[in-house]
Amino acid sequence: MPQLNPTPWFLIMFTSWLIFSFILQPKILLFISTNPPSNKTPSTMKTSPWNWPWT
Template structure:
């Protein structure tokens, strides 16, 4: 059964993970987000109890 032979697939998986970890991930992490969440002021909403018409 060729599906159980890990010889070509292990190399492909290892190569793809190394490519992601060493090349793509540092490039993605170097971007600065344009809308950082820590600059937003928290808003508090006033909640009022619901008046049920049948009570």
């Protein structure tokens, strides 16, 4: 079965991995986040107990 022969596909996979890791990934990581996290403290919700009608 020729699909199981890794010879032609290994080089393609390896070069695409190299292109991604050394060229594309640093460019993608340079983008500034459009919604940076703020230093605002999270507010806690005030909860009330639930009164079950059958108790």
